[in-house]
Amino acid sequence: MGINFERMMLDFSKIISITKTPGNGCTRFSYSPEDKQARQYLLSQMELLGLSIKVDAIGNIRAKFGKEIDKPSIMIGSHIDTVESGGKYDGLTGVLAALEIIRVLIEEETELRHPIELIIFAEEEGSNFGVTMLGSKVLTGRYNVEELKSIKNGEGISVYEKVQSFGLNIENVENDLLRKNEVMSMIELHIEQGAVLETQSKSIGIVQAIAGMNTYKINLEGESNHAGTTPMGLRSDPMVGAANIISFIQQAAKEMALPSTVATVGKISCQPNVPNIIPKKVEFYIDIRDVESNGIEIFSKKLKEKVKNVSEEHSLKNTIELIGASNTVKLSPRIIEQIEEIAKEQNYNYMKLNSGAVHDSAMLNNLTEVGMIFIPSLGGKSHCPEEFTSEKDIHAGCNLLLNVVRALATKKNEIETF
Ligand SMILES: [Zn+2]
Known part of the structure; x- marks a missing residue:
């Protein structure tokens, strides 16, 4: 069974319609009214699926399917925030792929050995405070509460104040840290934001390292x-x-x-x-x-x-x-191998490549095995209204990730705890 692409495209059109700059790309900053609206929609979809949902101190959304399984989870997801007048695909594609993958695994009644966890990282783009990947950095213990009081935006408002007024309990930062044995692997599907895949006429990139x-x-x-x-x-x-x-x-x-x-x-x-x-x-x-x-x-x-x-x-x-x-981040050889095995078996048009840009999942590298799948960006363009990835490539990327997650979640993994 593959993903239900039409259903995923409905989610897609729903979220991209939530923007502060209609007609001029997507503007959806973390902790803004647009962010709230997008979160409401996605949370309602997660509730429909019966996931166990937690929104942490900095605003990362974590939603688990199979919480009764006492094993580390397989985490999938990305971010939904954007730069000013950014593109439709950056981050959002990985989030909606993760949501759709959980739907499919529920529908096909796959017997899982590991829970699947959907994560939506907050404030990836750094649009509010100039600090990129803030959600994943806080999740992995790179900032404490005191430091979050000292990081401020152009209007002098601190992360602490902004997050608190968004209705989150930022004092909880230390309790909400990602623990080492919680997650077995983190896999992020993302647009390439470069032109290597397009130039090589490939629809899938298996990321080996982040520069x-x-x-x-x-x-x-x-x-x-x-x-x-x-x-x-x-x-x-x-x-x-x-x-x-x-x-x-x-x-x-x-x-x-x-x-x-x-x-x-x-x-x-x-x-x-x-x-x-x-x-x-x-x-x-x-x-x-x-x-x-x-x-x-x-x-x-x-x-x-x-x-x-x-x-x-x-x-x-x-x-x-x-x-x-x-620092350079080398992604997990085991995950790379798993992705490549499936890509080969199912005749995906893929190549291995490296990423010149950093992503949330790289922040989790010391806590779990990390993998990334890239899909092409037309003309290598990103962070602009012209950002484009074809439906064919999105479809391929989502199905590949589904198959990888299914394989990892059902087989007996040697590395079940770290
Ligand atoms: Zn991104």
């Missing part, structure tokens, strides 16, 4: 002077230094680090930024990502050496500041 990232801010300072009267040999020009370092970045990522390493300079500024003056200061940012943490380390080392050498050569002062970092 880690380092962001550096580099400052070079030299001597400002007249562009016409200063001989080339007497200059200390930070723009020349920056150009040297930036051109080195491509070579270093391609030849000195690993095949998976990518590095980008996307932001640069210069002072005084005048055509006929040798600049005083140049500041630029380097975003380095890799699914192998080693690649980031090798690159960072080479980068620092280069900045030092170039600064000496051009008599520049320099600072290198690490302004952001996240």
Whole structure:
């Protein structure tokens, strides 16, 4: 038995009609009136199925089917919040797939060895407070109540206040943490938000790893002077230094680090930024990502050496500041294998790939085995009204996830507790 696609599309049209910006994409921030309305609909659907439902301290919805089974559950789901004028498919697809999968497992009276738990993570996009994946971070103990009082939005309202006024008991954060033996595996279906699947004409991506990232801010300072009267040999020009370092970045990522390493300079500024003056200061940012943490380390080392050498050569002062970092997450080999086995058996048009973007389920990596299935995004576009995934691909992704969940939930798993 497969999913009932028409039924799922009814849910889909119901939720995407709830937006603050009709005609201009989906705007459904966590803790907004639109969020409340979407939650009401989804909770009513879960109640119809007789799931045991819990809304936790930060607003994650957890709904279990088979709570009488005394084993760790298989968790599936994603998020329903969006960015301002975002797309229809980001997050929502994974949530509605999970809901529909539970319906099918109930209808076909599958005998489960493990409960199935639907999760809707709150505030994934960071649209309120600029902190992405807040729901999954709180669920996994990355913030305590005091810290949630200090994170504020543009109007000075804290997470604590916002969540409390949405009707949740945020004081409960510590009691609502995800425990290690609660969940056997977490699998998230999500749109790719990139163009790899489309380019390769595949409808399914099995995610192997989620890239880690380092962001550096580099400052070079030299001597400002007249562009016409200063001989080339007497200059200390930070723009020349920056150009040297930036051109080195491509070579270093391609030849000195690993095949998976990518590095980008996307932001640069210069002072005084005048055509006929040798600049005083140049500041630029380097975003380095890799699914192998080693690649980031090798690159960072080479980068620092280069900045030092170039600064000496051009008599520049320099600072290198690490302004952001996240770790590489390797997804569970057992789940990857399980997904691939079914994809192969049932002739899905699939490939393995890595994710350059981070997702909620990655936050659960230390507590359970994590897997992700990607479906294509037309033109790689996401976080915009043009975001699009075909019905055919959604259908394929949902059925694959259904089959994976059914297989995991019915077989005797060696790893039943951690
Ligand atoms: Zn998302």
